[in-house]
Amino acid sequence: MGDGPLDDIPQGGWKAAHGWAMPEPVEPILVVLILLLAMYFTRRKDYAILGPKARFEPVADEESPRSSNEFDAADHRTNPHPPKVRSLLWVRFETPNSSIFARHVHSRVLQKFPFLVEMFYWGISFAVYRATKDLAAAYYGGQESMWDNARLHGLMILESEALLWGGGREAPRRWLEWRIQRWFLHRSEAGDVGAWLLTILNRGYALVHVPGTVFFVAYFYATTKSHSRFCTIRRTLTWTNLLAMCCFVILPTMPPRLLPKHYDFVDTVSLEDAESVWMAGDFVNKLAAFPSMHFGWSFCVGCVFVADSGVLDGLSSCIRRYVLRLDDDDYAAPRKTQPQPRTESAVKLFIGIAYPTFVLTAIIATANHYFLDAFAAILVAAIAFASNRFLLVFLPLEDWLLWALRLEKPIPTTGRKRSVVIK
Structure with missing residues (x-):
């Protein structure tokens, strides 16, 4: 692309070279289908909702213990549902133990389909997202002021990036996002195989974000080795979302x-x-x-797949052995685990790299985000991962909500908890 006038626009303007006709309900139907399948495959087997209502025995949970001292048998003999002891900063206090409601029908429905709890958590995140637009408008004193500031923020990002890779060109040629999109637009007009690239990215941007993340949450819930690990990733995704929403309010960007x-x-x-x-x-x-939460979520998903591929374990071992020159006796030997098949490892590594790369390409080529949006998403995700346990401060609120609904939180079917027998 040269530095001459913008005379590359086709006569009649840019047109869609291809298009995949897809009814609007397809995406919500896809999301609902994923959730229903997740509920089915993660259901607690050999558990009847209307079966015998035996005495409830609390089961330890990594994230939300159901009593103040679940392992004190004497305490359970005197009070089978002792209050939970929570702490907030330096204050310790008691909250009600909803295990007393474990025999209720709606508690038993959750016990049969514990993935319903995850759907509730994500429903809260969506409700908070829905409020960001109104909060931003209130913060900036109205819709018009919000849009004016959002436009300025977008242009500031473009010009800030141009200082790094603009090359002294005139706008819009000094904007890398513009040059990349122009390349895809020209390929779309070319009429060869490359003409499908932009169409794939358009559909990918529109359809992958929500269904892809929902699918990942369902997949990880069903396959991860421990519930505590799932909770760490779920909290990281949720906290990433909430931190990003604060930016949406304070720094709306067009x-x-x-x-x-x-x-x-x-x-x-x-x-x-x-x-x-x-x-x-x-x-x-x-x-x-x-x-960009499109990239933020895909980055989190990619990191999980790369970590699960085992490549980082091998890299860590190489660094200790060949860079730090440590012998086996200089560090604790890793715990023996069943070796992962190479094909499975390679597939996870490929997904972990390809998925966020595809999403990054899509958000830029479709002019929905700037590169700085993606970099900020990485930063927010890193902060969220490092501080994900902050969300545990909301556990007392969850205790009171469960008590108000006369509902007991189900035992998850993730990791070793999958084999817990509940009557």
Whole structure:
């Protein structure tokens, strides 16, 4: 691409070279189908909702213990449902133990399908997201002021990035996002195999984000080795989301596709009529570009797959042995585990790298995000992972909510808890 005038626009403007006709309900139907399948495959087997209601025996849980002292048999003889002891900062206090309601029908439904709890957690996250647009408008004194500031924030990001790789060109050629999208637009007009690239990215941007993350949560819940590990990843995703939503309120940012037309970005997703049902409507915050949760979630998912591939274990061993020159006696030997098949390891490593790479390409090529949005998402995800246990401060609220609903939290079917027998 040269530095001459912008004379590369086809006569009649950019048009969708290809398009996949897809009814609007497809995405929500896909999400519901994933959730229903997850409920079925993670159900507690050999447990009847309307079966015998035997005496309830509390079972230890890594994340939310059901009593103040679950392993004190004498305490359970005097009070089978002792209050839970929680702490907040330096204050310790008691909360009610909802295990007394374990025989209720709605508690037994949750016990049969414990994945319903995960759906509830994500429902809360969506409700908070829905409020970010109204909170941002209130923070900036109205919709018009919010949109004006969001446009300025978007242009500030472009110009900040141009200082790194603009090459002294005039706008919009000094913006890397513009140059990348232009390449894909020209390929779309070429009429060869490359013409499908942009269509794939358009559909990927619209359809992969929510269904892909929901599928990952369901997959990880069903396959991870321990419930505590699942809770760490779930808290990280949730905390990443909540931290990003604070940015959406304080720093609303207009994506490139919504910038005024003279900046020459193209809304390729709309061009192909490939919008998701969650990309329009009153419940969508169109100014939630910084940081990019499309990339933030995909980055988290990618990190989990890379970690599960075992590559990092081998890399750590090589660093200790060949870089730090440590002998086996200089560090604790790793715990013996069943070796992972090489094919499985390779597949996980490929997914861990390819998935966030695809999402990064999609958010840039479709003019929905800036590179700085993706970098900020990595930073937010790292902070969320390091501080994910902060969300445990909400456990007392969960205790009171369960008590108010006369509902007992189910024993999860993740990891070794899958084999717990409950009557």
